[in-house]
């Protein structure tokens with residue numbers, strides 16, 4: 374490495390440290406408007422280059438007011454995890470090493486790290502050893518990939534090779550899901566040529582759980598190709614479909630059960646939460662995220678299936694996965710991508726740095742913080758907690774004269790909290806009602822972070 378490159382990287386360490394050190398004081402949300410960011414970052418296409426150091430300095434300065442403090446312990450928006458220090462380091466090295474992770478031949482160490490991390494993940498999540506595991510961008514692509522494997526399997530059972538013939542002329546596939554499934558399921562069905570209108574919906578209960586009593590009625594007596602999409606961790610309430618019971622019913626008919634467990638699958642690491650995922654290991658495929666609750670930097674989702682041969686047949690490039698012995702993983706056999714970032718390094722690092730005990734503690738700590746939010750905010754006058762806080766999600770509604778006024782007051786409080794900057798959380802809608810949604814998914818959130826955030830929300834709610 375020449376001296377210039379070393380200087381550049383050392384300078385970046387300075388910028389990164391300053392950002393991380395500043396997080397506790399910095400407003401959690403961004404302060405710049407889109408216009409201001411365009412003004413700071415835009416301009417003519419550069420004709421001549423500039424010095425690396427200058428470009429990086431200017432980039433860091435220009436984006437700072439537009440950065441969301443997602444790695445702050447007081448960020449509770451959407452369901453977004455932070456980034457463990459060990460995984461930031463591993464992620465930096467991932468860029469430095471710049472491995473192309475499609476093929477063993479191009480990235481042998483990453484392939485082995487993925488194999489090791491995959492086995493550890495299965496053990497952590499309580500899923501059968503020997504499942505196929507692929508590292509994708511996020512749960513959207515994990516759901517897409519899991520459902521691509523499902524599509525292959527159910528059509529193969531009906532005597533149709535979808536990889537050869539596509540869907541034109543194929544037997545019809547029925548796809549069933551709960552009313553409160555995540556939007557990424559509908560999107561995956563669009564990408565798979567099945568279309569979102571294919572979905573047959575099962576009513577959900579007040580917490581968003583697929584109603585097991587209504588499932589047989591929706592399924593009827595037809596025994597054709599069937600895929601049922603279940604959910605472990607509703608994005609609003611954190612609730613779980615009864616996946617084990619669903620598997621019993623669906624497998625009886627030769628159907629495939631997919632689980633969207635973007636964050637909820639991680640309940641399996643905790644003795645006190647494990648009951649929520651009872652029977653989840655009997656499903657056929659699962660999608661989850663490492664960039665949410667495992668707190669690795671973006672991006673990393675994980676697709677898992679219990680049928681490795683079907684999985685490789687649906688995704689793989691035939692010639693390549695046949696060449697090697699079992700020790701040489703070609704990652705592209707398990708994911709839609711060909712060339713891809715080496716996502717195994719951060720996952721491997723997070724699991725080693727925290728250990729099983731540390732991961733369990735992190736998940737349980739987030740859930741404890743969520744309960745504190747629910748108890749503290751729920752005790753305020755004119756505040757209702759709309760969900761059973763079984764996991765890390767809390768739905769808060771601020772009550773006014775009628776429903777419309779409550780919606781408006783809740784929205785105004787969410788916006789005021791966002792611009793106050795002490796913490797950041799998002800609004801959502803639950804069963805037609807506007808809510809403030811608090812998601813505790815960050816490794817670093819402390820009791821003081823929760824206390825400060827409750828104090829800010831309480832102060833703002835009193836004024837609106």
Ligand SMILES: *Cc1c(COP(=O)(O)O)cnc(C)c1O
Nearest residue numbers: 511512513555557608633635662
């Ligand atoms: C976040 C989430 C997704 C989408 O995950 P990405 O990582 O954003 O692709 C899917 N399902 C559920 C339940 C989620 O919470």
